[in-house]
Amino acid sequence: MENEFIIKLNELLQQEDLLSISKEVSQLKGSFDDWLLHSEGKQQVEALKAKEEGETIEQIDYAIIKAQFSELFKTYKDAKKQQLEIKNKLELENLKLKKNLITELKDLVENEENIGTAFNGYNAIQDTWKKIGDIPRDKRDEIQKEYSRLRELFFHNITIYKELKENDYKRNTQLKEKIIVDLQTLRNESESIRELEKKLRIGQDEWEDIGPVQHEQWEGLKSSYWEVVRSIYDKINKHYEQHRASQQENLKKKQVILTDLKLFLEENQTVNGQKEWRKCTEKVLEFQSNWKKIGFAPKKDNDAIWKEFRGLCDTFFSKKKDFFKIRDNKDRDARDAKKALIDKAKELKSSNDWKETSHALIQLQKQWKTLKGAGRYEKKLWEEFRGACDYFFTQKENAAKALDKELILNIEKKQAFIASIEERIVKSDQDIKDIISEFQALGNVASAHYNKLMLSFNKAIQAQLSKSDMTPEAADLLMFKSKINGFLSSHDASSQYQRERKALRMKITELENELIKSETNMGYFSVSKGAERLFAQVNEKNDQIKKDISLLKRKIKLIPNE
Numbered sequence: 001m002e003n004e005f006i007i008k009l010n011e012l013l014q015q016e017d018l019l020s021i022s023k024e025v026s027q028l029k030g031s032f033d034d035w036l037l038h039s040e041g042k043q044q045v046e047a048l049k050a051k052e053e054g055e056t057i058e059q060i061d062y063a064i065i066k067a068q069f070s071e072l073f074k075t076y077k078d079a080k081k082q083q084l085e086i087k088n089k090l091e092l093e094n095l096k097l098k099k100n101l102i103t104e105l106k107d108l109v110e111n112e113e114n115i116g117t118a119f120n121g122y123n124a125i126q127d128t129w130k131k132i133g134d135i136p137r138d139k140r141d142e143i144q145k146e147y148s149r150l151r152e153l154f155f156h157n158i159t160i161y162k163e164l165k166e167n168d169y170k171r172n173t174q175l176k177e178k179i180i181v182d183l184q185t186l187r188n189e190s191e192s193i194r195e196l197e198k199k200l201r202i203g204q205d206e207w208e209d210i211g212p213v214q215h216e217q218w219e220g221l222k223s224s225y226w227e228v229v230r231s232i233y234d235k236i237n238k239h240y241e242q243h244r245a246s247q248q249e250n251l252k253k254k255q256v257i258l259t260d261l262k263l264f265l266e267e268n269q270t271v272n273g274q275k276e277w278r279k280c281t282e283k284v285l286e287f288q289s290n291w292k293k294i295g296f297a298p299k300k301d302n303d304a305i306w307k308e309f310r311g312l313c314d315t316f317f318s319k320k321k322d323f324f325k326i327r328d329n330k331d332r333d334a335r336d337a338k339k340a341l342i343d344k345a346k347e348l349k350s351s352n353d354w355k356e357t358s359h360a361l362i363q364l365q366k367q368w369k370t371l372k373g374a375g376r377y378e379k380k381l382w383e384e385f386r387g388a389c390d391y392f393f394t395q396k397e398n399a400a401k402a403l404d405k406e407l408i409l410n411i412e413k414k415q416a417f418i419a420s421i422e423e424r425i426v427k428s429d430q431d432i433k434d435i436i437s438e439f440q441a442l443g444n445v446a447s448a449h450y451n452k453l454m455l456s457f458n459k460a461i462q463a464q465l466s467k468s469d470m471t472p473e474a475a476d477l478l479m480f481k482s483k484i485n486g487f488l489s490s491h492d493a494s495s496q497y498q499r500e501r502k503a504l505r506m507k508i509t510e511l512e513n514e515l516i517k518s519e520t521n522m523g524y525f526s527v528s529k530g531a532e533r534l535f536a537q538v539n540e541k542n543d544q545i546k547k548d549i550s551l552l553k554r555k556i557k558l559i560p561n562e
Contacts, residue, residue, distance in 0.1 A: 003065050005032040009072045018080045019087065020194070025076060026296070032069055034292065036062060037310060041317060048321060052332070088136075095135040098143055101125050105150045109157065122154055130205070141233065144204060145226075152222075155212030173213045176221050179203055183228040193239045200232050244298075251297035254305050261287045261312055274375060277320055284316055324375075335374040338381045341367060345388035354396045361389050410443040414453055417442060421460040432461065432478050436485040458483060473551060480555045501559050508552045515545045 008028055012021050040062050050057045108121045135143060183203050186196065213221060261284070268280050291309060296302055341364050348364075351357040364385075374381055417439055424435060445453060458479055465475040487496040518538055 003069070005035065006065070006068050006072060009069065009076065013072065013076055013079070018076065018083050022080065025073075029073060030296070033306070036066060044317075044321065048325065052325075087134075091134050091136050094132045095139055095143065097132050098129065098135060098147070101129055101132075102143070102146055102150060105147070105154065109150055109153045118154070118157075126208075129208075134201075141230075144208075148208065148222075151208070152212075152218070156215055156218075168211050169214045169217075172211045173217055173221065175210045176207060176213060176225065179207050179210070180221070180224050180228060183225075183232065187228060187232050187235060193236055196232065197236060200229070200236075204229065247296060247298045250295050251301050251305070253294050254291065254297055254309070257287055257291055257294075258305060258309050258312075261309065265312060265316060271319075271323070277323060280316070281320065284313060288313060334372045335377050335381065337371050338368065338374055338385065341371075342381065342385045342388065345385055345392075349388045349392040350395075351392070352395075352399070354399065357392060358396065361392060365389065406443065407445050407449075410445050411449055411453065413442045414439065414445065414457070418453075418456050418460050421457075421464060424464060432481065433485075435461065436481075440485065454483065473547075476551065477554065477558070481558055484558055484560075497559050501556060504552050504556050504559075508549055508556075511545050511549050511552070515542055515549075518542050518545075 005028060009025070012018075012025055012028070015021055018025075039060070043059055043062070046057055047059060105122070105125050108118060108125070129147070183200070186199055186203070207225065212218070264283060264287075268276075271277055271280055297305065345361060345364055348357050348360055368385060421435065424431070439457060462475075462479060465478065484497070484500070487493045487500075519542065522535065522538055
């Protein structure tokens with residue numbers, strides 16, 4: 001498999017100047033080591049988990065990747081070493097060439113009297129000087145000062161073309177002042193030291209390329225120039241000193257962590273129980289986290305201390321893996337049973353059969369409580385199970401809220417419709433059916449508001465019926481039909497039908513009992529003139545009861561058999 005670190009290192013190796021990428025390669029090496037440690041550990045955990053679940057996973061041979069990276073890194077170090085040797089040899093050769101040029105310039109300054117020849121000689125020396133590359137850092141200041149001193153002597157010995165030189169002097173002064181300002185700005189900028197060194201050399205080269213200035217201005221410019229150059233060199237040297245000191249400090253910090261880790265592992269050689277392992281693991285991970293926060297130590301010490309630290313961590317996690325391997329085998333039955341409950345909960349969580357699914361999930365939760373713990377997997381399994389249950393009950397709650405909003409809106413619609421009934425003309429059964437149909441089409445309402453709403457609805461229709469030519473009995477049946485049809489907009493229509501049927505039957509029984517009692521009492525009346533009037537009243541009342549019973553029976557027939 002392709003590895004991003006190997007690809008990146010290959011790309012870096014393609015660069016010609018390997019010395020300029022040392023820091024980037026070192027950082028890449030550190031990142032690769034961290035990645036390798038993390039990936040190997042992660043693969044071990046995944047392999048163990050797969051083994052526990054009776055599965056197999058394809059494992060990556062990180063030894064091959066490590067070997068490939070190490071081979072490339074060795075190639076880089078060898079190539080870098082060669083470049084460094086070449087660079088050092090080249091700088092020594094450049095130093096020799098510059099010393100020769102200084103000798104030539106000194107001879108030119110001291111012995112050449114012909115101005116034209118002197119300028120030609122100087123230009124040749126200057127051109128050659130520019131073409132010569134870097135020299136050893138510890139010789140730069142000395143060589144540059146001597147070269148600058150001879151150039152000063154050379155230019156101050158030139159008296160030809162004084163009038164033309166005045167403008168050159170002025171321009172050269174401005175350019176040198178600009179370089180001084182640029183170098184002062186550069187000194188105060190927090191750039192990388194490599195960039196600082198590079199821009200300083202460019203500034204010095206530009207300074208040397210600029211011609212002479214007025215003699216009375218030269219000392220001040222030269223003093224300002226060398227003051228800022230020296231301060232930049234001081235900053236560069238201080239950085240390297242601090243860098244070396246920082247690496248030593250990093251080594252001390254890593255040694256402290258290593259000592260603390262050793263002590264901690266010695267004190268916790270015997271760890272029993274999931275909680276103890278978790279606490280120890282958190283502590284070891286804390287050691288690793290603190291280690292990563294520390295920068296590089298000196299290279300000769302960094303690799304050795306890292307290997308020792310990583311070895312201690314590897315030993316700890318190996319012991320942990322062995323412990324949980326034994327523990328997991330004991331907890332396997334409970335884990336498998338809880339996974340089965342999780343699968344069932346996930347199958348149910350998207351159901352919108354709120355009643356049945358609620359009952360089913362509650363039963364699963366009860367079953368969960370009867371199972372023993374699943375060890376270190378318990379928390380993860382519980383969160384997965386609870387997540388499936390919470391998802392369903394959240395959806396159920398949201399659906400209920402949406403339904404409540406709809407029912408409230410339906411109340412408002414139906415109230416407005418009831419208010420409009422006054423404007424309708426009701427003369428027939430069809431008129432009532434039309435009104436009821438429109439009323440029901442406005443949707444369901446909450447049970448708590450149903451009776452009050454239906455009372456208003458029936459009252460509005462009754463008011464219209466009173467204006468029609470219908471008989472009281474026909475109007476009563478029509479109103480009853482309205483009431484029964486109104487049940488259709490209720491959640492529990494079937495229950496309402498049953499309650500209404502029961503109430504009518506009870507009323508019929510009550511009237512029948514009253515009729516029997518009345519007819520029985522009639523047998524005790526004496527035959528007389530007054531008794532006849534009483535008989536007539538009772539018979540009239542009994543006839544009305546019979547009519548009421550007949551009307552109630554007709555109403556029962558109007559109730560659907562649901």
